[in-house]
Each structure stands twice: as structure tokens, then as C-alpha cells.
Amino acid sequence: MEPGFLVVQALSGLASASSLFVIASGLTLVFGVTRIVNFAHGSFYMLGAYMAVTIVPWLLEFDRSPWLFFIGVLASAAVVGLLGVAMELLLLRRIYKVPELFQLLATFGVVLMVQDAVLKIWGPVDIAGPRAPGLRHGVYILDQRFPAYELFLIFVGPVVLGLLWLLMHRTRFGILIRAATRDREMVGALGVNQALLFTGTLFLGAFLAGLGGALQIPRVSASGQMDISIITEVFVVTVIGGMGSVTGAFLAALLIGQLQAFGVLIFPKITLVLVFLLMAAVLVVKPWGLLGRPEAAAGRAALPEGILHPAPFDHVGRLIALLAVAAVLVLPLFGDAYVMKVVTEVLVFALAAFSLNFLVGNGGIVSFGHAAYFGLGAYAAGLLVTRLGLPMEPALLAAPIAGGAFAALFGFFVVRLSGIYLAMLTLAFAQIAYAVCFQWVEVTGGDNGVVGVWPSAWASSRHVYLYLVAACSIGAILALRHVLYAPFGATLRAARDSEQRADAIGVDVRTHRWLGFTLAGAAAGLAGGLYAFSKGSIDPTLLSIPMSVDFLAMILLGGIQTVMGPLLGAAAFHAIKDAVMPLTDYWRFLLGAAIIALVLIFPRGLGGAYAALRARA
């Protein structure tokens, strides 16, 4: 390859890296100060682009000058910054005290709402923004033509990095940001107006996301899918760089930019996987990212978020459980076909959610990628039936084995980490699994998936299949529940409460977490197998991020500190989705609003609310 080409390709990588950094720096700042993993950061990016394609052309009507273009870009970013402030004031401020996972869920609710708001305001057609006046042309670099605008973008990243450095070291606000990033409690203790600091940080974070989006308009058109496509990439950058580290984000962005620029030459089909492979590799070697520092151990003892006192059923609880089971059993006698379908799904999701809470609530292992094991179970079952012609029974047996085997494989690395990095590694593995299912067309059928995954003849009637699902799902839930009360479950809880203490009484914490991860993966795999046979098909959406988020939403709605709450959450979440989807095209907006409302009204989930009610009675 000639040198000119390599140089230009590297410059392309730098331009992408620069854009990525501007966005990621905002996310990492917000995380550093508020400890909120802000899913809505991608929405701010998208809003930045939409603002810019609205404001900039209007400005250019007056005069096609580069200055007006950049004023428009900055104005767009400022508007988005104000939207960030609005989000802080209206939503985040009310939930700083609730568990971190709830905050995450609330920001996901914002993502859904913004998606539909954008659709409503700007319509479904992509909007191409104007090119930057004065930077439309290409310049020749070693005989290769290269867009002038991208040369300009290459400089934006370092400039933003420099300005952020000045802000962080030369202003009181910036120094407070750094202090809060290092030790959040200290800032509170210093008597700093924390509310103002957080609001300011959200402005800055949203501004940077908006700036990143607005700067993209000469390159890409504003579209309704921008948010989701950017957010995973930005997560990867911040995690590789080390959460909270702006310089780390810069390095990571450079790395990813070059990886993509040259990756397309060597592996044109798997650029997506490359990025996640890089992230997994970095986290395995450097558990806190390139420049991140370990989460400071809590100075004072705090109650963990999760199952606290797993009490066995009392009389009322037993009655409710029996009624629920009875309802499932008599349902086929009364309900119509659709009700049976819905109940079948709820049972499947209940098992998946329960297995996730086994990790999150009981073990303190927050998995962002639980759908991977659900999906891999479904794929194992589906492929055995369709490719090897096995009947349903052995396929259903294979589902938990596959889920468990992959959970064991991925979990081996996952349990070496903790906290947000652990969550991000689970996400990375889930994305890798997703990409493999998506792109290994010969075996998995690619994104089309595989159809024809139907139950054996004896179970093909909806009644029988419902009973089959009920038996498997309730049986597995009861078994997992039993493990929760057994020494193994208690040991996971103990390790969550105090890893140091668990170690000192002779518990091999990693191995236990690994076993727990595997067990939960197996249960999720079984749920996936059951799901595949109820739908008749498998496809990569079963392993996708939205599916993982759905599971998280279910356990959070149900309450992660209760044992049976996740079941309630699965039913409630499914019911909400089922109720709003037929109402309007804008059902995502309603779903997002419902999630946020539930977080605000029941900060401990429905199960927590029930427990509080019982305690009061």
C-alpha cells in the first residue's frame, strides 16, 4: 500500500476519533460527577444534530459565512446543554438518592421519549444538513484528496481537550468537578452547593454531546437512529479510557478511530465486533480502563442495593403465590388464545428476570448483557431443531446448557471486575455474541434468524405449551429461589456485602460469583429456549441491548431488594408494553414516560412498595 493512502486513512481515523471524543468526554464527565450512566447521552447527540440542521440553514440564509455556520453549531450545542439542565432539574435531581440502576433506567426512559419526540417534531425523513461554507472542498495530501472539513474536525478534539483541561484546572467549577469525580462525599462535606454543581455538569455534558452531534451535520444526515448507534460506541470509549477520565477518553477515541480506519481494510465485515473485542481485551488486562482509577472503597459501611433479608413466604405471601399459580393453571380454560400467548411470555420473562435478579439483587453482579444467555439458549434450541432436526425435548435441555456454558466462558472474565466496569464487560460480551449471531449467516441465519422452531406435536397446542412453559418456568424459579436461601445463595450475598470479609472467612469469592453467573446464565438460557418455541423463530434481537434493558427494567420495576419482585416486574412491564403498543405510533414515548413515572413513584420497585405496605399494615 502506498504511503499517501495510509496517511489519509489514518487522518480519516483521526477525524472519527476527534468526533467520538467530543461526545465521550461529556459522558465521562457526567459519570464522574453524578455516577449516573447516562443512556440519554446519545439522545443529546441526536438532538444536537437535529438542532443544527434546523438552526444552521436558517442562519446561512443571512450570509453563507463560515462564522455563521459555527455560531449555529455552538448555539445548537447550547440549546442541547439547556435540555440537559432541564433533565437534571426535572428528573435526575429527584433520583440521586435512589439506587444507581434506577437512574440508569430513568435515563433509558428519556431515550425512548426523545426518540418519539424527535419523530413528532422533525418527522421520519432524515434531514441532511448544509455543508460548512469554506470547508466544502477536498485538499490534496500526498496525491490523495481529503475533505477539508475532516481536517478541521481533527483539530476540534484536541482543542476541546485543551479547553476542558483549562476548565478543570483554572476554574472553581472545574476543580469541583475533579474533586467530585475523585470523592463524591467529600464535595458534600465541603459544603459545596451540590445541586448547582450537578446542574452545571449536566449542562456541560449535554453541551458536548450536542456539539458532537451538531459538528456531524456536514457529514451525516440527522436521523432518528443516531442515538442508539452512537451510545454504545461512546460507552466503549469511556470504558476503555476509564470512566471519569477525560484524557483516557481521548486516548481511547484515538485507538478506536484507528482501529476502525484500518480494520475496514483487513476485516471489512466485522468492524463492530473489533471495537467490543478491544474493550473486552482492555478490561481483562486493565480492569479500570486505560486511565481510570479503582472505585474508592466506601469509607463507611453502607447497606448494599439488593436483596437484604430474604424472608420465606409468610401466610399472605404464600396465598398470593398460590393464587398466581392457580390463575396460570386455570387460565387455558377461560382465556382466549391471545391471553394464553401473553401469559406464556410473561412466564418466560419472569424466569429470565428472576435469574437476572439472582445476579443483581442477590450477588451484586450487575449484568447489562443478560440477554446474551437468554438469546444463546434460544439459538441453541432453535438451531438444534432446525439444523439437526432434533425434537423439542432435547433442544429444551440444550438451551440451559448453552446459556450456562457461555455464561461460564464469559463469566470467567466478568467476575474479575466489579461495579460499572463489570457491567460494561457483560455488555461487551453480549455485543460480541450478538454480532456473531448477526453476522455468521451460514449457521445462525444472520439477522433474518431461523424460523420453524415449533414445539413437538404433543405440545403444539397453545394450552399444552402454556402448561409446559409454566412447569419449566415455575419449577426453575422455585429451584433458583431455593438456592437463594441455601448456603450458596447466602455466600453470594455475603460476598456482595463485604468481599473482604468473605475472603477472610475462607470464601473463594471469584469462583462463587463465577458459579452464580453460570447458574443464572443457565436459567436465562432455559427461558430463551422456551421463548424460541413460543415464537417459532430465533433472531439476533433476542441478544440485543434493548432485550437486556427490558430485563433490567423488569427487575427494577419489581424491586431488586425483594426475592419475588422480579416476577411482578416482568408481568407489569409486559402489561405496560402490551397496553401502550396498540395505542399509538408513539408508544415508545408512553413506555418511556411510564418507566420514568414508575421510578419516581416506586423508587424501590413494585415489590418494594408491597413490602413497605405490608410493613405498615
Added chain:
Amino acid sequence: MTDLTITRRAALAAGGGLAAASLVGLRAQGQATGAPIRIGELNSYSRMAAFSVPYRNAMQLAADTINRAGGVMGGRPLEFVFRDDGSAPGDAARVAEDLLTRENCAFLAGTFLSNVGLAVADLANQRRKLFVATEPLTDAITMAQGNRYTFRIRPSTYMQTRMLVEAARGKTQKRWAIVAPNYEYGQSAAANFKRLIGNSIPGVEIVAEQYPALGRVDAGATVGALLQARPDAIFNVLFGPDLTAFVREGNTRGLFERRFVLSLLTGEPEYMLPLGDECPEGWIVTGYPWEQVENAQHKAYVDAYRARFNDTPRKGSLLGYVTVQVIANLLNKANSTDSEALVEAFKDLRSDTVVGPVTMRGLDQQSTMGTWVGETVLRGRAGTMRNSRYVDGAEVMFPEEEVRAARRSA
């Protein structure tokens, strides 16, 4: 654009007077008076609104027109129950079930994404209900994964690729590069292209292939990689935001200068409009130059559409309109809503539509609806097509022996 979905349940639940009124109004003014024939239409109305909302609009328009003229099967009105399919096979299967059981729909129609279409097709097969797959492009739905109950209207990936390849006949470019989104549609378009291009231009060599992730093209890196291979010609399958980014980068860096480009779907208004004045000139594309179609029936539909929705028609609109015309003809012919009767009647059914006659080939249950092939051109600040001609789908169908082999193995 109507924002409310018109399902009876939704209207009641939302208390939306608008939707209810349109249903009532529909019945009051029509001459069709019998019990309505309900058809469950599920589609990505939320996620793929740019295509599916014009599609739904045109379906309403067509249904109203037919109902006003007396409906189908001797006076029964057509009633579509529109539902979002959630853009995921799992959600779609549930919605389909809901439409069949609770909404009492006689059969199903719709879907946009191929994976959703295939899942619904398989469900329809399982439930022995007719499914009119309108938009999914995947070849699989009529080939290896085709089934007795699934019929597809829109010309498939293979058909559209073949139209383009035929249009390249007589060209001399030997070094080709392929750029396609990395999912089934892109991959199978690329595979079809590689298989067929040799027939039009002997001795073709594929010098570069780029498969950026859908919705995330890194345009700079991709264009750089293509330039490096120095192709004479490019086969492009990118669309939507990916296409815009690719075209801009390619324009700036001179990728398209003195290069022959074949591009799938780029001439459809859905993808042409967002390109604006960046629309490249001289590409050979498939598309829908609605303003250039001279046939009178088509003109009438365009006028009615523009008058009612105050918007220009899209490819989705055309497909929606044609679909309803085909369905109405099917119901009249079968004179029954029984699935088996419908399936039998659908095979080799010839319908007159706004694009001319469309036949549902019995062999693979693929309609012969065609599309337009032409050259892109910039008029003012928007792109359009010139020298376009309607290619009848019948000319580019899968060879019969291939269909037999594929469907036998299914």
C-alpha cells in the same frame, strides 16, 4: 400525516374521537354495507415511519376508494387494522396473534424488516392463515423459507439487483467494488450481484468489498478503502443515513468521478429526498419517479394522494396502494375469507393496479410488480431520475428451476 393508528380498540382506549370518526364516516359514506372484512396490517410504523406512514396513508386511500365503489365480495367493506410490529420478531409474533384472535382479522398483511417478515410468515404457516408480505425484500421469504400461506408483493432483492445488472449490459467496466450494509439485505444483494454481473459484463473482477455496519458507516474509512482499490465501477446497496454520509464523503474525495455506479433503491423518494442537492448524477438506480409515470390510473392515484395528504407519494405509498388493489381483487376472486380458498385463489392471480397488471406467480408466490430503473439527475436542489423505464417484475423473476430447488429443500 395521521398520527393515530386506526384500530377500534386503540380508538376506544385512547378515547380518540378522530380515529373512531374515520371508521364511522367510512361506513356511512360508502355503498359497501355488509359486514366488513378485517385485515390485520402490522408494520414498523414507529421505527420506519418514513416508509410505512406513506404506505399506511395510501392503503387507507385505496380502501376508501374501493369501499366507496361498493367494497368487495358483493358489498362488504375492507377494513384494515393497523398495528405497530415493534420492529422485532418477538413483538411482531405477539401482535400477529392479537390481530388474528382478538381483532378477528381474516388474514395478515404487512411487515417491513426481513426478520420480522420471516417470523410472521412462519407464524402464518403454523396458524394456516394467509400472510401478504408487502415490503420485506429478502429472497428467503419466497425461496428457501417460503411457505404455502405467504405471498410477497414487492420486487425482491434478487429482482431489483437483476434489473440493475441488466441495465449495465454493454458496459465495459471490469473492476467492480461493492459497498453494502452488513446485514441480510446487503449481503444477499451483494451475493446476487456477484452471481449475475458476469452475464452482463463478461470477465468482471470484484476488487473491493466493504460491509459497514447498518446505520454506522464510517464514511471516511470506507471511501478510503474503496478508492485504494481503484475500481472502474461501484455497486452500492447503502441507503438512508449511511447513503447520505457515503455520498458526501465520496463526492468530496472524488470517489464517483469517472466511475460507473449501480445503486439499489436510491431512486426511491424515501432515499432521494434526504440526499437533497448532494444527489449524485448519472448513477443507474432502481426507484420511483412518480411524477414521470404517464399511465392515467397512476395519475389519478397520485392526484388523490396529494389532495388528501398534502404530500408527494413515496415508494411506500405506491406499494400500499397496489397491495390493497391486489387484496381486493383476491377477495372478489375467492369470494371467501377462508385461508385455503384465499391461498388457492391467490396463485397466478392477475390484478389490474396503478402500475399495470400484476400477477402473483404461483410457483414462488412472488408478485410480478416491477419497479423503475433510470439514471439519477439533479433538478434544482433535489434529485430525481431520468430516462427511467418501468421494468416488469415478470422479466426478472428467479428462474423456475431455482425456485423449485429452493422451495423443495425448505
Added chain:
Amino acid sequence: MTLLTVDGLNKSFGGVRAARDVSFELAAGEMLAIIGPNGAGKSTTFNMVGGQLRPDSGRVVLGGEDITGRPPREVCRMRVGRTFQVAQTFLSMSVVQNVQMALIAQAGRTREMASRATALYRAEALALLGKVGMEAEADRPIGELAYGDVKRVELAIALAAAPRLLLMDEPTAGMAPRERASLMQLTAGIARQDGIGVLFTEHDMDAVFAHADRILVLVRGEIIARGTPEEVRADDEVKRVYLGTTGHAAAHRAALRARKPVHG
């Protein structure tokens, strides 16, 4: 009888030598205190014995077996109990469940999935709680207890390992003076009665001089003095670098400064 032999431990952190050639022995039933100013290497030494840190060189031998560099959980299984500067307990559990958990771990039954954790070893756990005078609080959530009581429970947890050796890192840190004395008394009593060797670091000189059988004085990673409390008190070197000429009061100040250990 020698229970623990520490022989020539060295440890550096990026050029700073936190422990130089540290050697000592501990007999069963003996209480050995490690004292020293802030940054003297107390915690480093302590953590090398407990398995939290791996020494650069040197050996740790427990009951004739080399345990150098083994992880804490393995050290624990060799009957070593441990308490922490900030008490580490299982906050979501009740007092007795904390001890039961330790007993389950000691018995190697943590992977059992069939039995019920709360039903295992309850009697044994209550007996251990009785030993530290916490039996009456057995079924309260541990989060509700006063800190001094939590420390006692932690001692019971450590005793669940049926330890030959107890490692106590600043056992009285964060406690009220009266509680300190009673905890040290309790520890000393149990140690002597059961023949348990106790190695502890401590900044409270009252506790050290009242309960330690022998004392090691560590300064900049080196043992500068060792012996009975009387011998250490009389040592000129110790007086000069650590206790200061005015004796007790200065030692106390030094101790207060030493609250933040380098490697806690």
C-alpha cells in the same frame, strides 16, 4: 511452641521499601503487638502475613507449613481468623447469620444448594456469640448494632475459623475508650484460654501496653526494637524515634496521626 514464624520479609512499592527484612516469631496463646508511626510498614507486614500482599522475599510459616503468598481465603482455611480496621461484616444479615456464614465457609459448605443457610450451625454460632457476650443480640440485623458491638461480632466471626492465629488490624480503631478496654480484655481472655496466638497492630498505647505479651516496633519498614512492654518502654531508640521523650502523650499523638494507614 512456635506457632508463626516470619522470616526476612521484604516489600517495596515503587522504590519505597515498606518492609525490610522483617522477622519475628509468635507462640500459641501469645499476644504480639506491632506498633510504629504512620507509614512504618505495620499494615504492609500485617497484610503479608494475612495473604493480602505477596512479599518480595521472605517466608511466612504457620505451624510448620509455608503459607507465603497464599491468598487470604487459603490462609483462613489454615485456621487463621482475621478482623479489620473498619469492621467487615455482612450487613444484610442478622448477627447470628454472620457467624453462621463463617461456620458454613469454615466447613467448606458454601456451594451447597439444597440445605437452608439459616438452619445450619445455628447452635454453634450462638455459642460463639455467647463467648463474646452478644448472644442476646443474635437475631438483630447487624446494621442496627453499636460499633463496639459490631467489633465483638466480628471477633466471633473470626473465632468461627477455630483459629490457631488471630490477625487483628487496629482492633480498637473507631471505638470509645471504655469499649476498647473491654474488647481487648475479651480478646486476651479468649486467646489465653484457647491457646490462640494473636498478632495485632494498634495505635492505642494503653491497649498495647496493657495486653500485649510482646511488642515489635517498626520504623520505616524495619524492626527497631522488640520485647516485653517494659523492655520496649525502656528502649532508648524507641523513645527517641517514636514514643518521644515525653512518653505517653506524644505516643498518643503519633497514634492519632497514624489512623490513616498506608495500605489499609
